[in-house]
Amino acid sequence: MQLTIITPDQKVFEGEVEEATFPGANGSFQVLKNHAALVSALTKGAVSYTTKEGKKIHTIDGGVVEVNDNKIVLLAEKVIG
Amino acid sequence: MANLKEVKQRITSVSSTQQITKAMKMVAAAKLRKAQDKILKMRPYSQKLTTILDDVVSSMGGDLDIVYGEQRPVENVLIVAMTSDKGLCGAFNANVIKASSYIIENTYKDVNVTVMPLGKKALDFYGKKGFKIIADFSDVFFDVNYDNVRAISEYAMEAFVSKRFDKVVLVYNHFKNVATQEITVEQFLPMGGDLLAEKEDKKESDYILEPSKEYVIEELVPKALKTQFYKAVLESNASEHGARMTSMDKATENANDLLKELKLQYNRTRQAAITNEILEIVAGANALGGA
Numbered sequence: 001m002q003l004t005i006i007t008p009d010q011k012v013f014e015g016e017v018e019e020a021t022f023p024g025a026n027g028s029f030q031v032l033k034n035h036a037a038l039v040s041a042l043t044k045g046a047v048s049y050t051t052k053e054g055k056k057i058h059t060i061d062g063g064v065v066e067v068n069d070n071k072i073v074l075l076a077e078k079v080i081g
Numbered sequence: 082m083a084n085l086k087e088v089k090q091r092i093t094s095v096s097s098t099q100q101i102t103k104a105m106k107m108v109a110a111a112k113l114r115k116a117q118d119k120i121l122k123m124r125p126y127s128q129k130l131t132t133i134l135d136d137v138v139s140s141m142g143g144d145l146d147i148v149y150g151e152q153r154p155v156e157n158v159l160i161v162a163m164t165s166d167k168g169l170c171g172a173f174n175a176n177v178i179k180a181s182s183y184i185i186e187n188t189y190k191d192v193n194v195t196v197m198p199l200g201k202k203a204l205d206f207y208g209k210k211g212f213k214i215i216a217d218f219s220d221v222f223f224d225v226n227y228d229n230v231r232a233i234s235e236y237a238m239e240a241f242v243s244k245r246f247d248k249v250v251l252v253y254n255h256f257k258n259v260a261t262q263e264i265t266v267e268q269f270l271p272m273g274g275d276l277l278a279e280k281e282d283k284k285e286s287d288y289i290l291e292p293s294k295e296y297v298i299e300e301l302v303p304k305a306l307k308t309q310f311y312k313a314v315l316e317s318n319a320s321e322h323g324a325r326m327t328s329m330d331k332a333t334e335n336a337n338d339l340l341k342e343l344k345l346q347y348n349r350t351r352q353a354a355i356t357n358e359i360l361e362i363v364a365g366a367n368a369l370g371g372a
Contacts, residue, residue, distance in 0.1 A: 008126045008227040008311055009119070026292045039133055040291035041300040064300060066133050073129055077304065078228060
């Protein structure tokens with residue numbers, strides 16, 4: 001799957017991932033390959049994803065994620081670390 | 082006939098001024114590139130946000146009730162005037178001040194106006210004029226980033242929702258291209274219909290909306306507003322550097338013309354002095370020879 005993490009100031013990450021976990025408004029959830037099309041509001045929390053090089057974690061200050069056709073776009077207002 | 086020394090002094094002073102304007106132009110060009118870069122970096126975010134918002138709005142079927150869109154009788158207006166911190170950028174600041182003063186005196190002459198100056202120039206102007214001002218954010222152009230700007234738009238949105246203001250208007254320079262800035266008066270709140278307008282040709286998308294349609298809309302709309310505000314600030318920032326670059330370029334050119342004229346005058350004066358001296362010597366020699 002293709003994951004893109006963008007903020008208004010920069011592109012934080014763009015690349016191929018095997019899975020991604022997001023802090024949904026009703027609890028954290030994981031997105032795997034061939035997930036149904038989804039738009040979800042996110043709260044402050046940790047976003048993690050697994051690439052070939054391993055697992056990475058960012059903390060975001062709320063945002064929105066769109067999943068469509070194995071493309072994930074995460075719009076975060078702020079990424080802390 | 083001007084004194085040789087005086088002309089020489091003027092030449093030195095004009096050429097040192099020219100060096101300064103040239104350097105300022107270069108600095109403005111570098112800053113402009115950075116400012117344009119920021120606009121480009123923001124674009125993917127705002128585009129994606131707009132597409133998602135459009136999708137969600139079209140799935141709502143026009144059944145929307147947004148606090149930020151509430152139309153109230155206008156009694157209190159907040160005008161956000163975006164200028165720069167520094168001068169020497171042509172009519173950039175004067176245009177913003179002129180446009181905001183115009184709407185204060187005409188469009189909003191019967192209502193309470195509060196001005197939120199962004200940038201030192203607007204703060205100076207409206208502070209002295211005795212307007213009600215909100216000065217907390219005037220130093221935003223010192224370091225333009227989303228985090229700083231977000232605080233301002235959140236402040237304005239909160240003030241609108243809590244009914245301290247019924248309308249929020251932005252006045253800024255729209256960045257058309259490097260040489261052209263267009264003064265823009267834009268209504269920020271209540272939000273315009275076009276942001277939430279349903280696109281005719283939109284296909285019904287079947288997204289799962291988590292946790293609910295209403296929640297997602299409530300999250301998306303403020304984000305879209307903040308992006309709109311950020312865009313205005315970035316445009317104003319880029320316009321400032323563009324304006325400074327063109328005006329400094331003009332100044333350098335003018336200094337060049339002035340230098341040319343002064344050099345001509347200097348040479349003429351020098352030539353006249355030499356001719357005079359020769360005449361005197363020849364006349365003196367003639368007088369001696371005749372005796």
